Amino acid sequence: MAYRRAILALLVLAGGIFTALVTNDGAATPSVEQYYSSVESRLGYWLLLGNARHCGYWPAGILWPFPISRALRAMEEKLYQRLDLPAGAKVLDAGAGSGVVASYMAKRGLVVQGIDLTPMHVQDAQRVIKARGLSSDQITVRQGDYHDVSDVDSASLDGVYTMETFVHADDPLKVLKNFRRILRSGGVLVLHEADFHWDSEVLQEVLRLSHCQNTLKVGTYESLLEEAGFTNITVDDYTDNVLPLWRLFGILGSVPYDLMRLIGQEKRFTNVMAGVEAYRHWGQGRYISVRATNP
Numbered sequence: 001m002a003y004r005r006a007i008l009a010l011l012v013l014a015g016g017i018f019t020a021l022v023t024n025d026g027a028a029t030p031s032v033e034q035y036y037s038s039v040e041s042r043l044g045y046w047l048l049l050g051n052a053r054h055c056g057y058w059p060a061g062i063l064w065p066f067p068i069s070r071a072l073r074a075m076e077e078k079l080y081q082r083l084d085l086p087a088g089a090k091v092l093d094a095g096a097g098s099g100v101v102a103s104y105m106a107k108r109g110l111v112v113q114g115i116d117l118t119p120m121h122v123q124d125a126q127r128v129i130k131a132r133g134l135s136s137d138q139i140t141v142r143q144g145d146y147h148d149v150s151d152v153d154s155a156s157l158d159g160v161y162t163m164e165t166f167v168h169a170d171d172p173l174k175v176l177k178n179f180r181r182i183l184r185s186g187g188v189l190v191l192h193e194a195d196f197h198w199d200s201e202v203l204q205e206v207l208r209l210s211h212c213q214n215t216l217k218v219g220t221y222e223s224l225l226e227e228a229g230f231t232n233i234t235v236d237d238y239t240d241n242v243l244p245l246w247r248l249f250g251i252l253g254s255v256p257y258d259l260m261r262l263i264g265q266e267k268r269f270t271n272v273m274a275g276v277e278a279y280r281h282w283g284q285g286r287y288i289s290v291r292a293t294n295p
Contacts, residue, residue: 032168032211033118035270036097042120044271045098048248051124053097054163054192055242055287065244075192076104078238079161082190082291085110089158092182094146094175095165099125099139103132106139110159113152115144146175152182159183161190167212176228183294189230191290192238195221198284202277209270221290230292242287250279 035041036053045051049068056071057078065071079101085091087109093102096114098121106112106129116122125141144151146162147170160179169175179189196203197218207213216224225233253272260266266273278285 029208029213030211030270035209035211036118037120038270040269040271050100051098051128052100053165054101056245057238057241058244060240062244063247065248068245071245072100073104075163075238075242076101078289079163079190079192080105080108080110082236082289083110083159083161083188085159085188090156091159091161092149092152092157092179093141094160094162094179095168096125096141097121097163097165099128099141101163102139102141103128103134106134107132111137112139113157114139114141115146115149116141117143117145119143146178147171149178149182154181155184155187157182157184157187159188159190161192163192164194166191166193167215169214172214172216173224173228176224176230180229180294185294187294189225189290189292189294191221192288193221193290194285194287195219196285198281200281203281203284205267206270206274206277209267210274218286221288225290225292229295231295232291232293234291236289236291237286238289239283239286243282246275246279246282249275 030038045053049072052072054072055075056065056068057075058065058071083089083091083105088111090111091105091113093105093112093114096102096116099114102112102114102125114125116125122141122143129139129141146165160183166172166175176189183189193216195216195218199217204213207215221235222233253276257266257269257272257276260269260272
């Protein structure tokens with residue numbers, strides 16, 4: 001009996017240590033770097049998305065999400081098609097993450113500069129670039145912040161894109177103006193992002209804990225892009241096409257999330273909370289591809 005109690009005590013202790021390592025404190029608003037560097041984020045992205053940082057694209061109505069990797073490549077291809085740029089065009093990946101999307105664009109013939117706030121992401125990206133056999137003439141990724149791209153020459157790029165990173169902007173209008181400055185006349189901006197037409201305490205907590213508190217409301221992308229000086233703005237709605245992934249998140253996370261809610265600890269698991277709440281409130285936000293041109 002004493003042996004069993006000792007084993008149980010060790011398991012409880014191990015569980016407590018693991019929880020302390022994996023979770024945030026649920027109170028402080030994390031920085032972008034803190035959010036992505038957390039053990040929960042890194043484990044989740046690695047286990048479920050193969051270390052990518054974005055949603056996949058499925059035909060509308062699909063229930064079975066596997067293989068997820070095929071859907072991830074499909075979303076990357078959608079972004080490439082929305083850019084609609086020729087081989088050799090120079091583009092900025094503004095928030096390159098682990099370099100998966102930037103590497104795809106380089107493989108398709110674009111010349112990619114990637115920037116990311118998180119040093120761990122830059123290291124991941126450099127490993128991905130090497131593993132895919134890409135050269136520095138095709139792609140580079142460095143630490144940088146799209147709020148300050150003063151080291152990028154004006155009118156020097158053919159395209160700029162974000163893949164689910166503009167939601168982290170602290171000053172969205174400033175970032176859009178930065179993008180316009182570095183784009184040549186006729187250059188293209190494509191944003192694959194979320195927007196919302198609901199506002200609740202739960203949503204605000206999810207956005208705060210993932211440093212997305214300035215995520216735009218429906219219709220705001222168009223008005224902000226116009227204010228920044230962009231033209232030819234189009235919006236494609238991919239909400240139905242990303243649903244299989246969020247359904248998976250919602251189902252996988254439902255039981256542990258509800259257990260955490262019973263003891264008031266749900267905010268310590270940011271990604272589980274985001275996945276479950278997004279799925280349970282599906283239809284109150286959108287996943288969109290926004291394209292605009294620098295006149």
